[in-house]
Amino acid sequence: MGGSSFRTRDVDEAREEIDARYYANFMDVIDAQKRPFAARFDTVGLGPLMIGDLSCGTDVRMRFGELGAFHINAPMSGTMELRQGAGGRRLVATAQDAVLLDPAGDTFLDRWSGDCRTLSVKVGAAALRDRLEQLLGRAPRGRLALGPGLDITRGPGLSWVTFARQVAYGALAGDGLATHELVARPLQEALLNGLLLAADHPWRDELARPGEPARPAPVKRAMDAVRARPEHPFTSTELAALARVSVRRLQESFREYVGMSPMAYVREVRLERVHAELRTGDPDGLSVTEVAWRWGFTHPGRFAAQYRARFGETPSRTLRG
Structure with missing residues (x-):
């Protein structure tokens, strides 16, 4: 598991860091006169997950190709306005509602507000589907697609976001149990399990039902x-x-x-x-x-x-x- 605390006032350097830790991208400052660009990216990798505490200090816009992974933006403050796919509807991530992005479809971040500090989590698509299969005890029929919104003010959504932040902060500190190889894998599985229980998808109710027979x-x-x-x-x-x-x-x-x-x-x-x-x-x-x-x-x-x-x-x- 690798952690990084990255700071820069250079847009190209910030773009390259997002490329290295998340996805290839194009980044532009929307209004350089409003507030100076000052990127602050704290990220940590945990198996198929990349968890980051990200902010840019001023309004920016970004565009990506297909992400190839599930992605969650859960702001602690400010807003992120996004679109995904041809003719995709506008999605707004706030401190109340996170946005879940699909692996498919070109992705556009039309405005990342300067006051927005966000928990940004990349989740490997194959790893999440494999985890779903392990929990169900069978291969799920059909494509795994997550609902685009997640309430992060209460219930499973709040619990999952809080847990992801705690894991990231502990790993970045370098002295927490999250850095130990005996703990890292269970944490990874717990984050995947929690996302599958919190997000909306066709198998969530089945996962939430207790007492299902385990496979032999x-x-x-x-x-x-x-x-x-x-x-x-x-x-x-x-x-x-x-x-x-x-x-x-x-x-x-x-x-x-x-x-x-x-x-x-x-x-x-x-x-x-x-x-x-x-x-x-x-x-x-x-x-x-x-x-x-x-x-x-x-x-x-x-x-x-x-x-x-x-x-x-x-x-x-x-x-x-």
């Missing part, structure tokens, strides 16, 4: 093995050996608790990894065939058909954005 240990062992190495040429026999049960028992358990066969689950995980890489890849420097091969798809025609059935578009269309 053999199923968990097989799923964990697949998520760790989805590109590996697994067979049903190998997965059964890893799960420590017979092939028939594993197949029956997967159909009951995951809703598909073990090998169908392998294919689903691989397709998700390909999709994530294509969405964030450079169309001029990345080949669909290369990505598919890297994640274990050796038959181009079959892969293309499976991809289109899963995501409703061709792999090349995803890569072109």
Whole structure:
């Protein structure tokens, strides 16, 4: 986990820091006469999360391409006016309501007010979906999309924002438990869990219901093995050996608790990894065939058909954005 306390009065330096810690961007000061530009970025990385306490000192605007990650802006003061995607509606982040941005769609920060100090959290899309899958005990059908707003004055939204700030401040101080390797991973999982419980999405009610049956240990062992190495040429026999049960028992358990066969689950995980890489890849420097091969798809025609059935578009269309 790496922390950074960054200060500058140079807009280009600030842009480069946001690029390094979050996303490629363009930044402009809206009214340089109003207040001097004075960026203050305190950031800390925690696995797939980047948590920052950010301010610019004067009104600025920014634009990004597709973020490729979920992003939460939760101001402690001031406002941020944002749009996302073609014809996207105006979103305003305030000290009462955070804004949650999607991995897809060009993103525009039309005004980041000079008095706005914000908690800014980048969350890896694949990590959040994997965490959802682990909590559900099965692969969620459909795309994970979070509601654009989050009440941060009470309830789960306030709790999550408070927790994220505490983790970041402890890590930046350098003397808290957040810096210890035995604590960092549980904190990471707690932040992902908390976001899934706080934000609006189709599976939130299911996650919030207590007493749901846990998936059997053999199923968990097989799923964990697949998520760790989805590109590996697994067979049903190998997965059964890893799960420590017979092939028939594993197949029956997967159909009951995951809703598909073990090998169908392998294919689903691989397709998700390909999709994530294509969405964030450079169309001029990345080949669909290369990505598919890297994640274990050796038959181009079959892969293309499976991809289109899963995501409703061709792999090349995803890569072109």
